[in-house]
Amino acid sequence: MKQLILDDRKIIWLLPLVMLLFQCTTEQKISKKTYPRMIGDITFDAEQDDPTFELCSGDSLAIQYYAFDEKPYKGEKIAIERRFEEQYDASRVAQESGWIRIRFLVNCKGEAGRFRVVGMDENYEAKVFDSNITRQLLEITQSLDQWKGFESETRPFDYYNYLTFRIIDGTIKEILP
Amino acid sequence: MKQLLVLSIILWLSSAVKAQDNCNVFLWEGDSCRYAACRYLQEAPNYFQLTDKFHLIYDTAIMICPNYSDIYREKSTAYLKTGDWITWKELMDKAVELNPTEHLGYRGWCKFQFLRDYEGAIQDLERLDALIDYDLGQSQNGMYHLQIALALCYKMIGQPQKAIELIKNHLAKADTYVGNFDYLHLGVLYLEKGELGEAQAAFAAQEEINKIAETAYYQAQRYEQLGDEKAARKALTIALKRYLNHRMMYDPYTHQVDKIYLAQIEESL
Numbered sequence: 001m002k003q004l005i006l007d008d009r010k011i012i013w014l015l016p017l018v019m020l021l022f023q024c025t026t027e028q029k030i031s032k033k034t035y036p037r038m039i040g041d042i043t044f045d046a047e048q049d050d051p052t053f054e055l056c057s058g059d060s061l062a063i064q065y066y067a068f069d070e071k072p073y074k075g076e077k078i079a080i081e082r083r084f085e086e087q088y089d090a091s092r093v094a095q096e097s098g099w100i101r102i103r104f105l106v107n108c109k110g111e112a113g114r115f116r117v118v119g120m121d122e123n124y125e126a127k128v129f130d131s132n133i134t135r136q137l138l139e140i141t142q143s144l145d146q147w148k149g150f151e152s153e154t155r156p157f158d159y160y161n162y163l164t165f166r167i168i169d170g171t172i173k174e175i176l177p
Numbered sequence: 178m179k180q181l182l183v184l185s186i187i188l189w190l191s192s193a194v195k196a197q198d199n200c201n202v203f204l205w206e207g208d209s210c211r212y213a214a215c216r217y218l219q220e221a222p223n224y225f226q227l228t229d230k231f232h233l234i235y236d237t238a239i240m241i242c243p244n245y246s247d248i249y250r251e252k253s254t255a256y257l258k259t260g261d262w263i264t265w266k267e268l269m270d271k272a273v274e275l276n277p278t279e280h281l282g283y284r285g286w287c288k289f290q291f292l293r294d295y296e297g298a299i300q301d302l303e304r305l306d307a308l309i310d311y312d313l314g315q316s317q318n319g320m321y322h323l324q325i326a327l328a329l330c331y332k333m334i335g336q337p338q339k340a341i342e343l344i345k346n347h348l349a350k351a352d353t354y355v356g357n358f359d360y361l362h363l364g365v366l367y368l369e370k371g372e373l374g375e376a377q378a379a380f381a382a383q384e385e386i387n388k389i390a391e392t393a394y395y396q397a398q399r400y401e402q403l404g405d406e407k408a409a410r411k412a413l414t415i416a417l418k419r420y421l422n423h424r425m426m427y428d429p430y431t432h433q434v435d436k437i438y439l440a441q442i443e444e445s446l
Contacts, residue, residue: 069429075440076438076439077438078438078440101261125263126263164262176291177260177291177431
C-alpha cells in the first residue's frame with residue numbers, strides 16, 4: 001500500500017482543518033464522557049457521610065496529600081501501621097487477596113470524613129471483599145484521630161488522603177502510600 | 178507554611194506543564210497521526226492533571242490519534258495520585274500495549290512504588306529488559322535505577338541472594354547510575370543475612386554518598402549483633418540527630434523499602 005507522507009508545510013497548513021474536523025466529529029462523543037471537577041473528588045453524600053463533618057475552605061480548595069512537605073499524621077506512618085497491627089483481627093476474615101483503598105478528606109482541624117472504599121483483586125479488577133475485612137479496615141481508619149490540620153497566613157487547608165491496604169489471605173501485608 | 182505553599186506551587190506547575198514533545202519528530206517519521214495530536218496538545222491550554230478540563234483535552238487528543246501511547250500514560254497519572262488503581266491500570270495497559278519499551282519501566286516502577294505489587298513489577302521490568310538492548314533506565318522519581326528496584330522486589334518476595342547479586346552487578350558497572358540509597362539497601366540485605374563484614378563495607382560506601390539516619394540506625398543493629406552496645410548507642414544517637422535534621426529517606430508520595438521512623442530510633446535508644 002502506498003504510504004501517504006506529507007511535508008511539513010502541508011501538514012501545518014492542513015492542521016487547523018484537521019483540528020476543526022476532529023473537534024466537530026468528536027464533540028458529541030466527548031460530551032458523553034464526564035469527569036468530576038477534579039479526579040478523585042468526594043462530594044458529600046447524605047446517605048453515608050457524617051453531616052457534622054465540614055471543610056474549612058470548601059470542596060473546591062481541598063488539596064492532595066503529597067502537597068505537604070510535612071507528613072500529615074502525628075507519629076508518622078508507623079503510628080498508623082501499629083494501630084492496624086493492634087486492632088485488625090485476621091482470624092475472623094475470609095482468606096482473600098488484593099488491595100483495598102480508603103480515600104477520605106481531612107479538614108483544617110485534623111478531622112477526617114467522607115470515607116470511600118474501593119476493592120481490587122490481584123488482576124487489578126474491581127472486587128468486593130469479605131465485609132469482615134472491609135468493615136474492620138474502615139472502622140480503624142475512621143478511628144485514626146491524629147491527622148494534622150494545616151493553614152497558611154491567608155487560609156486554612158483541607159486535604160485528600162488515602163490508605164491502600166495490600167491484603168494477602170485476609171492479612172494486611174502493607175499499608176501505602 | 179511558606180515551604181508548603183512553595184511545594185504546592187511547584188507540584189502544581191510540574192503537573193500542569195504538559196510534556197513538551199518535539200512534535201516534528203513524528204513528522205520526520207511520517208507519522209501524521211501523532212504529529213496532529215502532539216500539536217493539538219501543545220496548542221491547548223495547560224490545566225492541572227487532576228482537572229476535568231485536562232482530561233477532556235487529552236480525550237480529544239485520543240480521538241485525533243488513538244495509537245499515541247503517551248496520552249494514556251498522561252491521563253493515568255491523575256488516577257495514580259488519587260488511588261484509583263483500576264482506572265490507572267486500564268490506561269497504563271493501553272499505553273504498554275501500544276508501546277511496551279516506552280512504558281513498561283514506568284508501569285513496573287509504579288506497581289512497586291505505589292502498590293508493592295512485587296511480582297507484577299518483576300514481570301514488567303524483566304519483560305522490558307528482554308525487549309531492549311540498552312539500559313533499563315531510572316525510576317520516575319529519579320531516586321533509583323530500575324535494576325535496583327527489581328532487586329528490591331526480589332528481596333521483598335524472599336529472594337535476598339538474588340537481590341544482592343542484582344545490586345552488586347549494577348554497582349560494578351562502569352559509569353552506571355548510583356542512587357542515593359543503593360548501598361544502604363545492599364548493607365541491609367547483608368545485615369539481614371548475618372554477613373556483617375559485607376554490611377559494614379556497604380554502609381561505609383553509603384556514607385560516602387549520602388549520610389542519612391537509616392544508615393546509622395542499621396549500623397547500630399550491626400553493632401548489637403557484634404555485642405558492642407556502646408557503639409550501637411552512639412550510632413543511634415547519630416541516627417536521631419540526622420532524623421531530626423531531616424536527613425532521612427523521604428518521598429512525598431510514599432515510603433521506601435528500609436525506611437525507618439523517628440519512633441523506631443527513640444525506642445531503640
